[in-house]
Amino acid sequence: MNLPLDLPTVILVYNTSLVAGALSILHIRRQSCGPRGLGYLAAAYLLLAIGSAVAWSGEHAVLPMWLWTHGSLLLGLVAYTLFWAGVRQFSGRRLISWRTVLLLPASAVLLGVVTGFPLQNFWRAGTFHAAATLALGACVFEMLRDYHQERLPSRKLLAALLALSSGIYALRLPYIIAGTAGPTGFAWSFYALVFCYFGIALAVASMSNERAEVRLELAALTDPLTGIGNRRWLEQRLPVKLPIQSAIAQLDLDRFKHINDRFGHAVGDHVLVAFANCLQEQLRSLDLLARTGGEEFVIYLPFVTQAEALTICERLREKVAVLHIDHEGETVPVTVSIGLVWVDSAGTKSETWIKKADAALYEAKLAGRNRVVLSVKQN
DSSP, rough: OOOOOHHHHHHHHHHHHHHHHHHHHHHHHHHTTOTTTTTHHHHHHHHHHHHHHHHHHTTTTSSSSSHHHHHHHHHHHHHHHHHHHHHHHHTTTOOOHHHHHHHHHHHHHHHHHHHHHSSHHHHHHHHHHHHHHHHHHHHHHHHHTTTTTTTOOOHHHHHHHHHHHHHHHHHHHHHHHHHHOOOOHHHHHHHHHHHHHHHHHHHHHHHHHHHHHHHHHHHHHBBBTTTTHHHHHHHHHHBBBOOOOEEEEEEETHHHHHHHHHOHHHHHHHHHHHHHHHHHSSSOOOOEEEOOOSSEEEEESSSSOOOHHHEEEEHHHHHHTTTEEEEETTEEEEEOEEEEOOEEEEEEEEHHHHHHHHHHHHHHTTTSSEEEEEEOOOO
């Protein structure tokens, strides 16, 4: 048994859901420090609602035919172009200018004015459904393309809802082409789209919340000055028991208090940032670097021989020694002392190895600074 749907009622619910969705997206934008793309997305929701209302009014002879046919198609094309631009930006891609957004709809309108194709239901509905299918499909592509960079659960949900919306329009196209599209089919399509667009707004809200949680977690694990991990970050990533053939290095900037006292804390901060950048440039992608104190840093080197670990630390020491930092025409001297321990036995906790590296660092300081000291195994 087929359940009949009243098309005017469905369109009213459809338009109401679009307006509600636009308002909720604008609220999300305001509460989440203005994520990119949500302004475009809210505008798309509103334009779809207006376009639907214009088309419905025209069908009932409230508006002149040329006005509602051209106007509803223009609103629909602009809405779905904005939809794609908004999702693209929200996903994490670059900003798109208004000029680019309006280029395709403007071209279609110009063609419509010249040829008059929007006056024919077949061409107008076909163009609108094809544009919606392609725009929403492009939105799915944008969301999935960035998933490997931002693995948020809501990203896949949003992609699925966008794909479902695109599929609804794609399924209507054969009926439009065949000339068998009737009010009942359109009513069911609008009915399904109500849930899709409502779900998209919810998924956008959920994804914004997940991003906020990630930012908070990242802030708790990141040193605000240098941008590298802090002690808590290192503790979460460092193996509880270090594997054989790995190494821990404790680093301490030499006479850093003297730098602060002589040149000022702003220069000291600049030295710390330059020092951290220098270390990052020299380390491998699998190495861990963290700032654990004022001028104290820790490096974890997995999968290295003792000779390789020594070579890496010596290279770091040499690179730091040639850092060129000027302050009012005077060069700020920067050197580093490094205590190194190479893991040659399994089963020992990381804290033990870190203490050994710290003891080696103390020896490097006593021996005159600006040197690497390897912790010798005690029998």
